[in-house]
Amino acid sequence: MLITFNGQPREVPPGRLSALLVELLPASGCGAGVAVAVNGEVVPRSAQAECWLRPGDVIDVVSAVPGG
């Protein structure tokens, strides 16, 4: 199904947000420092396994960068 990931359209299999993140974020074992929003709402780490993706979902993943 088609979703938008960080502004780019992407074809992904249906599933949980947590599974998608594991696949799309390179495995580095660093843990914290990243946050995810689905359709403009933050989905905390604790809720990512219970979040089921739907076609057309807009997903944004952010982390800290130098700035300010």
Place this chain on the structure above:
Amino acid sequence: MIVRAESGGTIPDDDVLVIAGEPLSSRFFLGTGGLPRLSLLESVLAAARPGLVTVSVRRTSTREPGGLLGTVRSHGVRVLPNTAGCLSAREAVLTAELAREALETDWVKLEVIGDESSLLPDAVELLEAAETLVAKGFTVLPYAPPDPVLARRLADVGCEAVMPLGAPIGSGLGVLDPWTLEAVVAAVEVPVVLDAGIGTASDAARAMELGCAAVLAASAVTRAEDPPAMARALRLGVEAGRAARSAGRIPRRAVARASSPMTGRIG
């Protein structure tokens, strides 16, 4: 808590900067945007010894690129995410929420820009975002125009500090309007942090002499020819200005007033 200054002197316990009940180790805050190479961050942090370090939040597909957070935290400094680039209250609120989740802090430097060429804040969206974020439990430090009336409104809706600009971001022009800055200091009880426009150490000292509780600088450091040296200079400038403020300066007079005795002169 004693903070040891470069010269060997100390800042007394009763002059520690407290924001939202949290004591901060320094009145000099550092922004991280604009460094010519990431490898400078370590030496800049060591020279600046800042009380807070600001970072931005952006889309990414890698966890913690470049080790930014690790480097900052290894210096024991609190990280303050900003909502730089947001043009509306809605965007700023979402960015703040993402930052809270990513960086595990309730503190946010709220920026809502109204004009992309001057980068001046949008006061209306800023106030709305501040109110929303305070209600959501954030500790809000808003970047604001130098305006005592707006400063009072921001403090009234629950912001824990006010951060008026001295001059446009990156302009290096220092404090363009000292009288209005003093009016902001007088208008609110919360700490006033001069943010934006700092060019060099004397600008930072000036802001502190005008009554600011702290100074935030980014471009002044990151775009200087020698960023670690300028970070040190600004840190010292902030300390000097604060010390001068507390020492009670002499009045400015139009006529001379001799400092040596007039009686007993030879001839």
Place this chain on the structure above:
Amino acid sequence: MPRAVLQVTVLGAGIIGLTCADELRRRGHRVRVLDPHPGAGASYAAAGMLAPDAESWHGERELFELGRESVAYWSALAERLGIGLHRRGTLLVGHDAADLQAATRQADLLAHLGVPPRRLGRDALRALEPGLGRVAGGYLLTDDLSVDPRAAVAALRSRLADVLEPVAGDLGDATRAEADAVVVATGAELPVPFTHLVRRVRGETVRVRCEDPPAHVVRGEVRGQPVYLVPRDDGEVVIGATSEEHDAAAVATLGGVARLLDAARPLWPGLDRASWLQVVARDRPGTHDNRPLVGPTHLPGVLLAAGHHRHGVLLAPLTARVIADHLEGGALIDAWDPRRFDERNPC
């Protein structure tokens, strides 16, 4: 005693991979170059300024000196490839007073580095380039040259046609086993386990055809926005470039192009009559300390020739020498040793 003939596999056929392969062949070694899209990465967008002077910055003296060394090697390389070098020099200008201050900072740095550029007022600049727009003043940098990277890549591909294979290549056991060494020159995307050493810095460039292009490379800041105009012999002018840290695919944006044109047009008003050729965005490979990654890694037999950021075209011939010298006898530029990051935890 004759030198051993080495079998080297080069991953990546951009300017770096191709010059490394070419140098190794020139020294009598056998090479294979693997790339499904040769020359399609940053080399395709690059303007090709060979500009150690204009690009220098504080705290990067050794990059400046190595850059100058590499410019010297470009003459021989260009001749061997049968392509020309643009030798008219660079005008470093400022549009307004603050822009001129920025140019003066650069000039002061160059004076400090021993190569003071000549200061030129408005009239002198217009005499050199009658088409120049409103400028507050500037400097002439005579030692910065330029080359057309696409012409260089085409010439290299032609010379290496018999060993260039349109496949991706990897660092698997098979690849490593069949060669004495593997040189990784894949640009902004390095294979595991080196991926974290390089971050993507997108650059947008615009190519136009100008009836009356500048004779020199013209660069500087216009109201704080850096811009450059690099002319080719046939009237093509490369306008560049933006620089943006990001993680998504490198696409050209309207905003980026608008910023470049807003800066380019005041410098060269004749651009308004230029015809569109192309807008290209690609990723530069950035490193933590702005120095390239050239040399051996913790994996035996695997070398990197990567992380050149803004200086790929400039440093290509020097990189090729370092790689070949290292493979033949272990020499290295210490500052470029990829193993300097081995203790750094990518987290």
